[in-house]
Amino acid sequence: MKTIFLTEHKSLSLPREDLPQSVVDQLRQKYSSQLDVKLQDTPTGDRWQFTSKGWVGYIPLTPEFSIVLHPKVPLHDLFGMLAYAYKLKSFRVLEGLIDCQTIEELYEQLAYLLAQGILDRCRQGLYRAYLPKTQQLAYLRGRVLQSISSPGNVKLNCHYQEPTRDIKENQILAWTMLLLCRSGLCSERVWPTVRKAYYTLSGLVTMLPCSPSDCLGRQYNRLNQDYRLLHHLCRFFLENTGPSYKQGDRAMVPFLVDMERLYELFVAEWLKYHTAKTFLVKQQQRVALDKNRHFRIDLILSDPQTGAARYILDTKYKTGDKVAIGDFHQMVSYAKATKCYEAVLVYPKPLCFPLDAKNDDIRVRSLTFSLDGNLDRAGVAFLRDLLE
Numbered sequence: 590m591k592t593i594f595l596t597e598h599k600s601l602s603l604p605r606e607d608l609p610q611s612v613v614d615q616l617r618q619k620y621s622s623q624l625d626v627k628l629q630d631t632p633t634g635d636r637w638q639f640t641s642k643g644w645v646g647y648i649p650l651t652p653e654f655s656i657v658l659h660p661k662v663p664l665h666d667l668f669g670m671l672a673y674a675y676k677l678k679s680f681r682v683l684e685g686l687i688d689c690q691t692i693e694e695l696y697e698q699l700a701y702l703l704a705q706g707i708l709d710r711c712r713q714g715l716y717r718a719y720l721p722k723t724q725q726l727a728y729l730r731g732r733v734l735q736s737i738s739s740p741g742n743v744k745l746n747c748h749y750q751e752p753t754r755d756i757k758e759n760q761i762l763a764w765t766m767l768l769l770c771r772s773g774l775c776s777e778r779v780w781p782t783v784r785k786a787y788y789t790l791s792g793l794v795t796m797l798p799c800s801p802s803d804c805l806g807r808q809y810n811r812l813n814q815d816y817r818l819l820h821h822l823c824r825f826f827l828e829n830t831g832p833s834y835k836q837g838d839r840a841m842v843p844f845l846v847d848m849e850r851l852y853e854l855f856v857a858e859w860l861k862y863h864t865a866k867t868f869l870v871k872q873q874q875r876v877a878l879d880k881n882r883h884f885r886i887d888l889i890l891s892d893p894q895t896g897a898a899r900y901i902l903d904t905k906y907k908t909g910d911k912v913a914i915g916d917f918h919q920m921v922s923y924a925k926a927t928k929c930y931e932a933v934l935v936y937p938k939p940l941c942f943p944l945d946a947k948n949d950d951i952r953v954r955s956l957t958f959s960l961d962g963n964l965d966r967a968g969v970a971f972l973r974d975l976l977e
Contacts, residue, residue, distance in 0.1 A: 591655075591757065593639065593657070594657050595624075595639055596661055600640045603636060605637060608637055610799075613626055622859055623642055623845060624641060625638075625640040642849045645659060645846050647693060647844045655792070660692075664691075664695060665835065671855075673859050673862065676856035677821060679821065692844075693774050697779045700783055704786035707766065710815060710819070711789050715754045715793060716813040717752045718753065718756045718758075721750060722749060722758075731747050731749025755793075757803060758831065759794045760797050761799045761823050762819060762823060762876075763787070766790060768830050770784060787790065801827040803930045804827065832928075849907075852906040854935060857870060864890070866893075868899065869890070869893045870888060870891075878922070886901055886905075897929075900975065902933045903916070903923070905933045908937070911940055912940065920934060920952055921948045930952060933975060935955075936955060936958075938959065938961075943956075958971040
């Protein structure tokens with residue numbers, strides 16, 4: 590198999606004859622948001638130029654061609670971002686994952702972690718819930734909804750609670766394992782465990798499509814507390830593995846992570862983790878400008894007592910010399926709509942010309958939450974500059 594390796598926001602060119610037109614057409618049709626593909630006329634002949642648009646992951650195109658998109662940050666830092674963004678820090682065994690050298694290894698290590706967690710839970714017994722059921726029975730169960738209506742009808746219309754494992758908590762696990770089995774990214778070292786977890790669940794749970802939002806806002810108790818971490822991992826795979834299920838046993842699905850979105854999640858979860866007593870961190874808050882217009886703010890840091898907005902933050906996973914004028918006016922609009930006087934644009938690298946300006950009473954700044962080096966130290970430095 591021929592594999593093309595790209596680093597986000599960097600270009601690579603190949604001779605036109607090295608890549609069939611059908612593969613290029615597939616890239617342009619399905620992955621135009623992740624890759625830019627252009628045909629260039631050079632003195633040495635036509636060449637395809639590929640540019641990653643800020644995504645990392647793996648794209649299987651045909652049995653002969655695939656594309657691997659590497660992050661511009663070291664893999665150790667990418668893992669650190671994932672650990673915060675998807676709340677995986679509670680997994681003690683994650684420390685060994687930093688030995689991964691490639692995106693594919695990171696993917697399969699996390700897949701192994703999820704599969705092993707599911708098998709452990711299956712050995713204990715899957716979590717059950719009591720679902721309401723109404724049925725005519727020849728004996729009394731639960732409560733009777735109505736008395737016997739005729740002498741010939743000896744059955745009672747009973748309403749009762751029945752325990753079942755076929756609930757959303759377990760369906761999320763089963764659907765995620767199906768996607769992992771079809772990904773084609775699990776090596777022979779990990780594949781047996783992933784396959785075993787899938788087949789174990791498939792015999793107990795109905796296989797229904799699940800979305801990343803299904804993993805959010807679930808209720809946990811002492812009987813299913815371990816599901817919280819499993820669902821965090823499921824959310825990671827459901828958000829970054831696609832497209833959705835298709836017919837065919839040998840189909841492969843791509844694994845793609847939007848670094849811009851990941852950076853936003855990472856900053857938000859880092860702040861939640863480290864400022865829990867100081868701020869209430871709200872993500873993607875919907876704010877109305879008028880009856881017909883509204884927008885969403887990446888992050889709002891509010892006073893936990895009064896709920897008043899103290900800081901509004903907008904993450905920008907990009908580099909440049911200075912803040913774009915459109916971004917400046919956007920932050921002023923955000924600040925006015927939320928009655929907040931501190932608006933901050935957050936970048937992964939320092940700008941050549943950082944911003945610290947006032948518009949009436951509103952202060953707009955550019956700050957850096959760096960991805961170069963230790964992420965926690967970078968977060969402490971960012972927080973210190975924010976509260977300045």
